[in-house]
Amino acid sequence: MLADKHILLIVGGGVAAFKALDLLRRLREQGAHVTPVLTKAGAEFVTPLSLSALSASKVYQDLFDLTDEAEMGHIELSRAADLIVVAPATADLMAKMTHGLANDLASTLLLATDKRVLIAPSMNVRMWNHPATQRNLTTLKDDGVLVVGPDDGAMACGEFGPGRLAETPAIIAAIDAALSDGPLNGKHILVTSGPTHEPIDPVRYIANRSSGAQGTAIAKALVALGADVTFVTGPADVAPPVGVNVIAVQTAKQMLDAVNAAAPADAAVFAAAVADWHVANAGDSKIKKDKSGLPTLEFVENPDILATVSQLKSGRPALVVGFAAETDDVIANATAKRLRKGCDWILANDVSPETGIMGGSENDVTLITADGAEDWPRMSKDATAVALAARIAKAIT
Numbered sequence: 001m002l003a004d005k006h007i008l009l010i011v012g013g014g015v016a017a018f019k020a021l022d023l024l025r026r027l028r029e030q031g032a033h034v035t036p037v038l039t040k041a042g043a044e045f046v047t048p049l050s051l052s053a054l055s056a057s058k059v060y061q062d063l064f065d066l067t068d069e070a071e072m073g074h075i076e077l078s079r080a081a082d083l084i085v086v087a088p089a090t091a092d093l094m095a096k097m098t099h100g101l102a103n104d105l106a107s108t109l110l111l112a113t114d115k116r117v118l119i120a121p122s123m124n125v126r127m128w129n130h131p132a133t134q135r136n137l138t139t140l141k142d143d144g145v146l147v148v149g150p151d152d153g154a155m156a157c158g159e160f161g162p163g164r165l166a167e168t169p170a171i172i173a174a175i176d177a178a179l180s181d182g183p184l185n186g187k188h189i190l191v192t193s194g195p196t197h198e199p200i201d202p203v204r205y206i207a208n209r210s211s212g213a214q215g216t217a218i219a220k221a222l223v224a225l226g227a228d229v230t231f232v233t234g235p236a237d238v239a240p241p242v243g244v245n246v247i248a249v250q251t252a253k254q255m256l257d258a259v260n261a262a263a264p265a266d267a268a269v270f271a272a273a274v275a276d277w278h279v280a281n282a283g284d285s286k287i288k289k290d291k292s293g294l295p296t297l298e299f300v301e302n303p304d305i306l307a308t309v310s311q312l313k314s315g316r317p318a319l320v321v322g323f324a325a326e327t328d329d330v331i332a333n334a335t336a337k338r339l340r341k342g343c344d345w346i347l348a349n350d351v352s353p354e355t356g357i358m359g360g361s362e363n364d365v366t367l368i369t370a371d372g373a374e375d376w377p378r379m380s381k382d383a384t385a386v387a388l389a390a391r392i393a394k395a396i397t
């Protein structure tokens, strides 16, 4: 996929800049031609020499370098590539891109290009969470900029949270997807997956047996068709796929907030097994067993994420897909559920224990649309996902 592709790699100034060297090496291993552009701040973290040695290319740094202009003007440099990748994309670079500033080589190239741009943000968690950066992110996405990461985790600055540069395989998967001529290229698709955990107190929670396998497989199949996938996942057993924007949540309420924050989307697939209730009187500290008899848990209904999104008056995805895990009267219940929730399609399945579907590797679904019920053969969750992704591509392109 990457063989003979031309990638312009803009290396911004952040502690993660050293990871751009690994990215560069892996891209070259897969046959890509990489032209590095190093910002002034980036040069504080990696040397032009390392970049040129690994890329076997000239490293471009200065807008006013006349030799560069004679060899290749900045307009040509920005358009000769198949894809522009910014890794790490700092808060400053994102802000420049958002506002169309062009006061150095990197920002000028980004403004002058007619090619797709993929950014891999990396910064301190507070900088990432700052409303200014989040506003910029929304604008950039609206402008069609592709985004991979950042990941959650411990940061070089000692803090913890979102802000780490996505891992190299995830960036490469995103590059692959951006360069693929998939039918879902340029489409943003939201996928929810896994169970939710609803706290009883700080150490106990209510959960369900969802493994996240089907949602993960769907996200993977959509990425393979070129989609830009936001993957909102509860605490699942299965690791999230690479090449998607992972938003990890615990509760139904957090899942709804993450889904709202990910809007707008061209399509949404709600594969999560969301808890129907949460504990209204959850303890702020661990509930003691010797207090005064057994605790009484009071439940309140969780927001129905699928119904909320399906019934949006504005900004509703063109296609909303839900699941109906049933144990009896599967088709009748799922058909009624489609109408009740207002989604376009429902994938209905029988999750009675004897089917082995819940937590297993196979699924046996019936696709319910406005046109009726269509029985799909029992097949692996991966194959079910591939079939669904193909149907989605047909419906929204």
Ligand code: C5P
Binding pocket: 192, 252, 270, 271, 272, 273, 274, 275, 276, 302, 303, 304, 305, 306, 307, 321, 322, 323, 324, 325
């Ligand atoms: O009502 P039920 O839980 O059977 O509906 C299943 C479908 O609704 C699934 O697609 C699930 O992801 C979605 N759902 C949701 N929010 C809830 C409950 C279910 O998005 N609170």
